[in-house]
Amino acid sequence: MSSEHAGNAGPENTEPEGAAPEGTGAEAARDDDPGTVEDGGVEDEAVRDAADGAADVWDVVVVGAGPAGASAAYAAAVAGRRVLLLEKSELPRYKTCGGGIIGPSRDALPPGFELPLQDRVHAVTFSLEGRFARTRRSRRMLFGLINRPEFDAQLVEHAQKAGAELRTGATVIRVEQHGPAVPDRRTAAVVLADGETILARAVVGADGSASRIGAHVGVKMGQVDLGLEAEIPVPQSVAEDWKGRVLIDWGPMPGSYGWVFPKGDTLTVGVISARGEGAATKRYLEDFVARLGLAGFEPSISSGHLTRCRTDDSPLSRGRVLVCGDAAGLLEPWTREGISYALRSGRLAGEWAVRVAEANDAVDARRQALNYAFAVKAGLGVEMAVGRRMLAVFERRPGLLHATLTGLRPAWNAFADITRGSATLGGMVRSNGLARRALELLDKRMDTSSGVGPAGRGVTAKERDTAGSRGAEDTEGTEGAKGSEDAKGSEGANGSEGAGTGA
């Protein structure tokens, strides 16, 4: 982090236009300073690239082409802006995910998007650690199941049709908002692994749960979970048993659960639990698969991934950079459903990035970024708060939840309404007095009001605390940083990225 940045971070930074951080003396000095020439007059490569490409500044650069990034790129492109979508993998790429598409996901798709459904869910079998199984059925479809490679690639195609340009094999290592690579105050620099610098008026970070852009913004996590999954090809006779029906098993560790999602001749079988219980989570998956009689079938893919949920006060922007989807820790804390959060926050990020791109000064850019944060918090933030409360109840009383869902028709109807998208958990708690009172009663027994996941599950001290020390320039908060560990422990080593960006 540069010193000029550190000195002017935080929500209280209400200096008038032209004041810190972008109009500090330090930066003014840099603008015409031979400091851009290093070591005996050898011009810094980044400066030369930036200067050469100054005319070629994208309106919006989106990092990551998952549902959040594709949605953001689509939204900015349909607004007529020049949009570049950067993705480190070649598409289509695999993503560890159940591929459950609930109503709010369907509602957030671009017009004309046809879901590549592998199955339509009309029945749910609930069990409690393999026992007390009960199947509930619905004539109307509850939710859909997709394969992520296909779904994500199709979303990207829609963004491209709307005018966004896609570059795959482009790994972003950092974003800079100050320093020699940044030609002026209206621009941010996105630096790729091969050293190339791309300039943008606004940047959207949609690079998933081990997000480098999230680290730059200072996203702070309150809950981290580990999901393990196996894609299991099965014979037709087994596939027929599962057609149109999913299984949800409330698991042995607090807050854990498992699922079977059928997709034609393949079953996606997975479990999720708080990070830090890797061996127990793995054992849960093995036992779960064996119990279902599927141990004899060789998985085509076995993988794991962390999910991360933001704290209430975590920032969603920094300067000209907005974050969305998993990169922002936007995920339903109880079910860890994240596709609808990615699509919805991605669309908002794309729309507000357009306005950030148009902002001529830091104050206006900040105002637009704040509007984005308000929009996210007013919708997804409220839903997340209820989800945290549900998780707290579920962690303590999984049996109660199981009995309620399988034994009480109104509870099942509520579940069905939420998956279909005709109601939200937040809306239900607001409008249904009985649900609200029941939750309040349970709340009294467990403190879930902190905006942090129950007991800060799975979160390292660094993920919870460190952004404050980096002085993230953010309009909503100054704290928060996240580590980079994913399920494989290798991806996105970004714990100190924010500190090293010069941002």
Ligand SMILES: Cc1cc2nc3c(=O)[nH]c(=O)nc-3n(C[C@H](O)[C@H](O)[C@H](O)COP(=O)(O)OP(=O)(O)OC[C@H]3O[C@@H](n4cnc5c(N)ncnc54)[C@H](O)[C@@H]3O)c2cc1C
């Ligand atoms: C086991 C498991 C099961 C799940 N099941 C469901 C489910 O059934 N339904 C549901 O709604 N949600 C589910 N989720 C959550 C869901 O997968 C995520 O919330 C969702 O993928 C978030 O989308 P995203 O676009 O934010 O991030 P991602 O889908 O992770 O996309 C991020 C993209 O950024 C790219 N990227 C990363 N770093 C860089 C970089 N440095 N430079 C360039 N590109 C980069 C990645 O390659 C990737 O394409 C599940 C999660 C897990 C772990």
